[in-house]
Amino acid sequence: MAGNLSEGDCTTLFPDLKTSHTDSYFLRIENWPFRASAKCHPLQITVNDSPWSPSINVPSDLKEHQSVTVTCSAFTPCPHSPPELTWNLQQDSLRQTEKNTDGTFTTKIQENITLSDTHDGYNIRCSARYPVIGGNKTAETEVTLSVSYAPKDTSASISPSGLVSAGSWVELSCSSRAKPPPNFTWFRISEHGATKVSMEQIYSFNVTEEEEYYCVATNYLGNQKSSVLLSFEDRQEFGLFLCAAVKILGLTILCSAVVIFECWFRLSNRSRKDPEEPDQVNRVMEIQAS
Template identity: 75%
Template sequence: MIFFPQMIFTHFYILICFRDSTVMAALTENMLTVNMLLSVFFLPGALAEDCYGITPAFNITTPNTMEALTGSCLQIPCTYDTENTKYNSSRRIYAVWMKGDTQIHLHPKVVIFNSSGTVNTYQLEIIGNLKEKICTTLFPNLTTRHADKYFFRIENYQFRATACANPLQIKVKDSPWSPSIYVPSDLKEHQSVTVTCSAFTPCPNSPPELTWNLQQDSLRHTEKNRDGTFTTKIQEIITLSDTHDGYNISCSARYSVIGGIKTAETEVTLSVSYAPKDTSASISPSGLVSAGSWVELSCSSRAKPPPTFTWFRISEHGDINVSVGQIYSFNVTEGGEYYCVASNDLGQQKSPVILVAVEDDQASEFQILNVLKILGIVLLCTGVIIFECWFRFYNKPKKEPEEPTYVNNVMVTTVS
């Protein structure tokens, strides 16, 4: 009864070979392959399961697909479970890994590891406790030739079975994974938030080194995920302000591999909401304006989300709301003091007060009269100075002519 399933499977495989119509001489080799395959899956005393309509004898829990980095190791989280009565944890348990054949849709046929020590093609290591049904396995120094489908098998004396329903697909890549930066959503000023940079860690024995442009004393820690894989993280708590809006946070992950370092980087830009800042008001035209003319008051502020603006006029009866909007234009009838208020959901800010000064007709006449008075004084002073200079010039005293001196009837001229 034990060999009956083998006979059916052998005939099925031979039919496939004939339908392929390759070289007839390959039949002997194919039959040898079948016999080797059957020796793995259908041993005397084993529960023969082929996952084609038959419930597997046991299952493993491991990710369906795992990615590895060339030159690094890969730790495969693995647990198994079986309710078969032939399994006995008190007996010696051997773990077997087999590499799948990607060319045909049959069971794997290449044994790459047996914990008994008979086979260890890729230098694998079972780091889990098989008696506790933990089959976690470490693949060291992966290369692209490791990329394939793998099946796990347990051999426990009379119980020998393959978890054919739970294959593991290993992918190997040359470029490292970019780290992830987590920032809470809906950021507001004055909040204290935790920023996290995390990187996938296929090899927890050699976690990536994480650095960023926040404080460099952030502690690195590696934690286990629910599926048994690992993630390395650094975290920083920052108190937000308006200066953080638009700030770029960059984080890099450096993986140590055989032959050097591989690095990947990620950057995110913060978007922080804040109350109005630097609110100010201006007037055009500036200076004195004539009654009946138009003036334009303008309000500006820095805020996120953009603020709304309200204008107020100061009066002896209190501040009066005169307009809503960034620009307030009106016909001047009298002077006054005005200010604007910028508001959003996070707060508001008042601008400094600006003065609208109006000049009337009497003030203009008074100013003209003052100008004329000043001009008259200047002209009068100038005339006095000119007259004084003229008077002094034409009223200088004239010198008397000196009489000649005679000596011995000879006139002597005195040379001065």
Template identity: 70%
Template sequence: MLLGVFFLPGVVVTTNLRINASKEMETLSGSCLHIPCTFEAIEGDASFNNSIEIIGIWYKNDHKNVNNLVFDSSKSVNAYPMNITGILKKNDCTTLFSDLNTSHQDKYYFRIENGKFKATADCDPIQIKVKDSAWKPNIAIDLTNLKEHQSVTVTCSAFTPCPHSPPELTWNLQQDSLRQTEKNTDGTFTTKIQENITLSDTHDGYNIRCSARYPVKGGNRTAETEVTLSVSYAPRNTSASISPSGLVSAGSRVELSCSSRAKPPIRSFTWFRISEHGAMNVSVGQDYSFNATEGGDYYCEATNDLGNQKSSVRFLRIKGILNGHLFWLIIALAIGLLVLIFLVIYVRCFKSKQPTHQQTQTPAGEEAAVQTLSTAAAEELQYGEVTFFKGKPEASSTSVEYGKQEETVYAHVKVSKSRKCSTHTTDSPDDIYAQVKKK
């Protein structure tokens, strides 16, 4: 409470006035300032009459100096671009201060004149500051104990000294986030954007950046804020490697290595070998080395507090040793090839043992005679010359006269060593005589 004594011509009044407003307010040069304000008149020698005109006045620096009056609501022209937007009859002295610059920076006092009631809030000055740089926006997110698959809400907010020209907010999350300007409990304003995201391992170390751009006379003022997320996740990108790669010599040293990324870090690595009975645990540790005596398929598994992940299978192959389906395929091909070779040999041998048959046909009206002599004791393959005759021999002649045409062919004839070939004569005039000469 402040007792003020004012000496006015013909009137002596002692009154009291309180206002409810921020003690200190800031704005940007070239922008405006919204001053939320309510007042309370404490009656003294003069009473406050709400039914008559109420005049609101702002003084700068020294309210006792009439020359420091910068705004009077009863006047249409004032020294400073101010306007009381509140309803004074409802005790609302909210004021909009437009187009501020550094020369406007100072203390300001509010005064009420209502008939005989005249009072200044001497104890409630408002310190107004004018700055050239914008305020950094605030990013609100609970950064503690963030985990993958968790849904969180991220809010970017910026102080708004003038709701008539709020800042424009942008960030590297979803660009169509809706901007909202909200009134705070103290009468000031805040502009914000909001987004819900589901965390994954890709958000670990991710920087969320939010930018606030304030419109001012002649351009903009921009400021940016950045926060880094720390997200826990199960193992990712688990992979196994083998050294040396490719075919290795039997008995040589082989080293398997497992790698993975996770947060919190990997608690254990486990190695498995795939057998006909399933996967068998063969070692524990990030590295597994042994002397290779046989091939096999291996993989590793990485585990931390949030889960585990298996790597892809790595194949160990030994030089000169074939495993699995490839081995049996080659065995089957080899057996098939051997069977084929055997069949070819068998067919060739069978054909070579069969006798060669040669049939000789004579022209129409001719007959052929071939005598084959054999004995049971011994047989001998001889070559003979067989001559076919077409004439009719005379019965009394000891010699054989041949006809006009003769034809000689060669044939295989089996003859006995104890018998000789002779000429055989038939009574038919059309018989053919064959002469076999032993070579």
């Protein structure tokens, strides 16, 4: 007897229950020579060999950036020896034992978390360890979070990849990670602004000119876009040819300048030496005359 009978508290502890103790029990008060038994109001006690599994309470309709409270609770048959609760969230969660309206007890731990797209598919595990004679008995519960989030990692691509030719058939594809799955819209950018050209994930058409396109992935939580530029192959080749021609022309001009300078330098040296030649001829003639 753990309670104070004089105060109407008849709380009783069973220190070592066994499955064989499953039965109907009733309270008897003895105060000799008087005895009173509550046979009309028995208490049915069922003893199980396995412990009660804890329950995890998570709000419904979870969204990214939302702050929620996650609760793990376990039935507590004896508030004097409540179960120990642990989970894969913060380990410093405060344990509380509360009395329910029906007179039973529940032990719980809580944690506040701010949701993001990385929490979608995250498994929360909570275990309840009940102290028993000679050790503990443990039960575990697991729930998987389903978190909605706006489009992420949106990417636009072109097939065939690289440069395209005028009049060729191309396929623009858009991908994105979102929950719920997004809707896709393609836009073409022109001098008049952006024009909607398709509301499909894949947009196929014949190329007529170089243009920029972008796709927008949208769900009810937000949107994200990604762009792609169509470049013509012939224009690119012309640019490469022009670049090579400029390089060749530059080398030609440089070589010509070197040759012209060399010729000018030689002629300049020769012109400085020519005035001395008549004097030498005159000296030879004077020597021969003498």
